[in-house]
Structure formats: structure tokens, C-alpha cells
Amino acid sequence: MLALTDEALARLAIGATRLRSNGRTKWLREVARRLDPPPRPLTRQARWKARQRDGKVIVRLELDRDDIVLALLTSQRLTEAEALDHCQVERALGDIVAEWAHRWNHR
Numbered sequence: 732m733l734a735l736t737d738e739a740l741a742r743l744a745i746g747a748t749r750l751r752s753n754g755r756t757k758w759l760r761e762v763a764r765r766l767d768p769p770p771r772p773l774t775r776q777a778r779w780k781a782r783q784r785d786g787k788v789i790v791r792l793e794l795d796r797d798d799i800v801l802a803l804l805t806s807q808r809l810t811e812a813e814a815l816d817h818c819q820v821e822r823a824l825g826d827i828v829a830e831w832a833h834r835w836n837h838r
Contacts, residue, residue, distance in 0.1 A: 735766070792824075799824065 735743070743762065747755050773781070782788065803809040803823050813819040 796820075 747759055750758055800809075800814045800820060803820065804811065804814055808823045808827070809819060813823075
């Protein structure tokens, strides 16, 4: 990451005013992208360490997909479109287990 002084930032802003408005936006976005590039995705190990630090765990379960999806649809936890997305099904199941644990821990 590059730190700009107030003077350097002012020079960039002044320079941007010399461009036509349609080219100015493109130029400013390109400058911003180069000065502050988007973060790189976390590696598998970094995600694992972050989960561990947050006290979270991934649990593998063997379940009948059709039964689970039907239950999630019937309970209106998922729409039909969401039920087609494996990540949405996993997220809904995770929410159910988290709610169950919260209820049992706060009796």
C-alpha cells in the first residue's frame, strides 16, 4: 500500500481536472486500483487459521440430500432457487445447528 501526502493527493486531484469527464472516471479508477489493489483471496490455511482463531469448526455430515432439501423447503428456510445451490443448503444447515446450540446453551 502506498501512502500519499496531502500534497501528492492534491496533485492527483488537480491532474484529474485536466481530463474530460468521461475519461476522468476511468483514469481515477485505474489510479485507485494501482495504489490500493483489491485484497488477494485467503489461502486454505489462512481460512483454517481464521476459523480456529474465531472458535469455529467445519463438521462433515453424511445426509440424504433429498430429505434435507425437502425439509428446508417445507420449513421455508430456503426457496426453490436457493435449494439448488449447495452453498445455500450448507449455510441453512449451519444456521439450524447454531440456533439449536444457542437454545440448549441458554436454557
